[in-house]
Amino acid sequence: MKVNSGSVISKYVCDINKNKEAMAKSAEKLASGLRINQASDDPAGLVISERMRAQIASIEQEMENIENSSNKLVVADSNLGEIQGSLSRMRDIALSAANEGGNSQEAKEGYKSSLAEEEKNCNQIVASASEGKQQLLDGSPGAVADVKPLAGLDISTSEKAREALAEIDRKTAEIAEIRGQLGSTQKDDLEAKRNSFSVQLTNLVSAESTVRDVDMASEYTRFISKEIALKSSIALMAQGKCAPFKAIELLKP
Numbered sequence: 001m002k003v004n005s006g007s008v009i010s011k012y013v014c015d016i017n018k019n020k021e022a023m024a025k026s027a028e029k030l031a032s033g034l035r036i037n038q039a040s041d042d043p044a045g046l047v048i049s050e051r052m053r054a055q056i057a058s059i060e061q062e063m064e065n066i067e068n069s070s071n072k073l074v075v076a077d078s079n080l081g082e083i084q085g086s087l088s089r090m091r092d093i094a095l096s097a098a099n100e101g102g103n104s105q106e107a108k109e110g111y112k113s114s115l116a117e118e119e120k121n122c123n124q125i126v127a128s129a130s131e132g133k134q135q136l137l138d139g140s141p142g143a144v145a146d147v148k149p150l151a152g153l154d155i156s157t158s159e160k161a162r163e164a165l166a167e168i169d170r171k172t173a174e175i176a177e178i179r180g181q182l183g184s185t186q187k188d189d190l191e192a193k194r195n196s197f198s199v200q201l202t203n204l205v206s207a208e209s210t211v212r213d214v215d216m217a218s219e220y221t222r223f224i225s226k227e228i229a230l231k232s233s234i235a236l237m238a239q240g241k242c243a244p245f246k247a248i249e250l251l252k253p
Contacts, residue, residue: 023223023226026223026226027223035211035212036049045211046212049208049211049212052207052208056208059197062193063201066194066197070186070190070191071131072134072136072144073185074186075129076129076137080145080147080178083126084175084179086118086122087122087171087172087175090122091172093114093118093155094168095161097111097115097155098155099158108155111161115153119152119153122149145178145182147174153167
């Protein structure tokens with residue numbers, strides 16, 4: 001039975017073209033590291049992957065928001081710590097001024113001046129504490145606390161010094177309570193949310209990678225397989241009395 005050489009060559013050409021196309025797709029996947037480079041690669045997989053990417057972006061934004069909130073609390077706590085330090089020094093001054101015995105007029109003036117300086121420092125910290133352009137302690141929208149400024153503590157007499165001492169103790173307790181609330185918010189709320197989002201993000205990234213990323217070892221094996229098949233088809237066609245220069249042309253991109 002006589003075989004039509006034209007049909008045989010056509011079959012080889014068809015096989016060669018299919019293998020070249022398969023190699024090109026495989027090379028694209030190997031170069032990009034992705035199994036899905038265009039919708040036709042896996043339409044359903046692409047839809048799933050894009051949904052996952054949207055979820056990943058949303059979680060990343062949530063985590064960034066948490067980080068910003070956490071930074072605000074850290075900065076606020078640092079400023080509150082400075083206020084506490086200043087209040088502690090003010091307490092020592094008021095306690096000394098409350099001594100009914102041996103305070104000279106010069107000493108009283110010194111206490112008064114020192115207390116006024118510390119009071120000014122406390123109020124300045126409250127007014128200037130900020131994260132970027134956001135005020136933190138003045139009770140304004142977005143602030144994390146509302147710390148009222150100290151109002152003219154008077155230690156000119158022992159009695160007034162004791163009253164000032166009581167006010168300083170009250171303010172110290174207020175600052176300690178605010179710091180406790182901020183610490184609780186950071187640990188029990190923000191850190192818990194961040195840990196939860198971190199687990200979700202890890203799982204989603206892993207799942208999205210499974211859907212979209214290529215298995216490099218398997219894809220490289222596929223590429224080599226198609227390359228061998230291509231060369232075999234060219235060799236077989238050449239043996240079928242196809243002009244050598246045509247076979248070489250088929251190897252060109």
